[in-house]
Amino acid sequence: MNFEKENxxxxxxxxxxxxxxxxxxxxxxxxxxxVGQFPILLQLWLKDGVTQKELLGKIDVEQATLAxxxxxxxxxxxxxxxKNPADARAQMIWLTxxxxxxxxxxxxxxQSVNAEALQVLSETEQAHFMDYMRRIIGKxxxx
Amino acid sequence: MNFEKENxxxxxxxxxxxxxxxxxxxxxxxxxxxVGQFPILLQLWLKDGVTQKELLGKIDVEQATLAxxxxxxxxxxxxxxxKNPADARAQMIWLTxxxxxxxxxxxxxxQSVNAEALQVLSETEQAHFMDYMRRIIGKxxxx
DNA sequence: TTTTTTTTCATAGCAAGCTATGTAATATTG
DNA sequence: CAATATTACATAGCTTGCTATGAAAAAAAA
Numbered sequence: 001m002n003f004e005k006e007n008x009x010x011x012x013x014x015x016x017x018x019x020x021x022x023x024x025x026x027x028x029x030x031x032x033x034x035v036g037q038f039p040i041l042l043q044l045w046l047k048d049g050v051t052q053k054e055l056l057g058k059i060d061v062e063q064a065t066l067a068x069x070x071x072x073x074x075x076x077x078x079x080x081x082x083k084n085p086a087d088a089r090a091q092m093i094w095l096t097x098x099x100x101x102x103x104x105x106x107x108x109x110x111q112s113v114n115a116e117a118l119q120v121l122s123e124t125e126q127a128h129f130m131d132y133m134r135r136i137i138g139k140x141x142x143x
Numbered sequence: 144m145n146f147e148k149e150n151x152x153x154x155x156x157x158x159x160x161x162x163x164x165x166x167x168x169x170x171x172x173x174x175x176x177x178v179g180q181f182p183i184l185l186q187l188w189l190k191d192g193v194t195q196k197e198l199l200g201k202i203d204v205e206q207a208t209l210a211x212x213x214x215x216x217x218x219x220x221x222x223x224x225x226k227n228p229a230d231a232r233a234q235m236i237w238l239t240x241x242x243x244x245x246x247x248x249x250x251x252x253x254q255s256v257n258a259e260a261l262q263v264l265s266e267t268e269q270a271h272f273m274d275y276m277r278r279i280i281g282k283x284x285x286x
Numbered sequence: 287t288t289t290t291t292t293t294t295c296a297t298a299g300c301a302a303g304c305t306a307t308g309t310a311a312t313a314t315t316g
Numbered sequence: 317c318a319a320t321a322t323t324a325c326a327t328a329g330c331t332t333g334c335t336a337t338g339a340a341a342a343a344a345a346a
Contacts, residue, residue: 010163012276017160019283089294133155140162
């Protein structure tokens with residue numbers, strides 16, 4: 001029995017993910033942010049002043065991962081946290097000026113990584129590729 | 144300007160990779176191995192008694208990552224290292240009995256993860272999906 | 287009201303990945 | 317041969333992710 005990594009979906013998926021992350025990392029480094037902060041920023045750019053719980057519902061990582069990343073974001077001056085008057089356990093998470101200022105540049109970085117990576121596929125293929133990923137993710141999260 | 148993560152290839156790729164890893168992790172845990180060791184084992188099952196350099200050439204991680212993972216594999220009794228008589232800097236890496244014994248079970252675990260994940264795609268779609276990933280990876284490694 | 291359960295977040299501890307840098311052995315060059 | 321460069325691997329230090337567990341506040345139940 002043999003097992004060729006180039007024929008293993010899991011292997012390719014993992015490799016591809018690291019290449020995407022590495023590329024994005026390089027492009028956003030000048031903005032003073034890192035890849036793990038990206039999904040959180042995306043959500044906070046849509047709406048801040050939310051609790052960690054609310055954020056967690058929008059982001060596909062575990063609670064502990066989010067908590068740790070938020071700590072680093074606070075350390076890096078990207079977010080601030082205020083008390084929630086309605087619930088002493090929860091806090092409200094707010095973007096700083098620094099974080100709001102880089103929004104468009106960050107969007108552009110991500111868009112350009114995506115566009116360049118998918119450049120090897122035709123428009124139709126790109127659409128299929130995205131569709132396949134959404135279906136696979138949908139399946140895997142559910143079981 | 145808006146940015147929907149569900150429309151971002153990079154986001155989906157990252158999410159999918161974590162789902163694959165999590166799934167594989169669960170299935171190989173009983174074998175006494177973890178996901179990061181998997182690619183290295185795959186290669187060593189093909190051919191052991193190699194130097195770290197040789198291994199590195201077959202595996203898509205950085206040298207430091209490989210060195211660290213090899214240390215944990217040695218700690219976990221999966222590999223042993225012997226001196227290379229021809230070059231005192233290099234060592235030869237050998238699988239232990241424990242590692243060779245789990246080979247087929249490990250293959251099966253990975254195959255089943257792949258098969259179940261891709262189950263949501265038709266045979267043709269699966270082939271296209273793999274092809275797309277190989278093309279994207281090929282593009283991204285080269286620049 | 288007191289007790290118990292649940293909720294919200296934090297922390298500990300680990301793996302896996304990266305970049306940057308160190309170290310000893312080998313190869314090359316002057 | 318001596319000096320220098322390169323090679324093979326290790327180590328330091330960080331981020332991102334996970335599971336498991338703890339702690340305090342809030343909610344529910346007794």
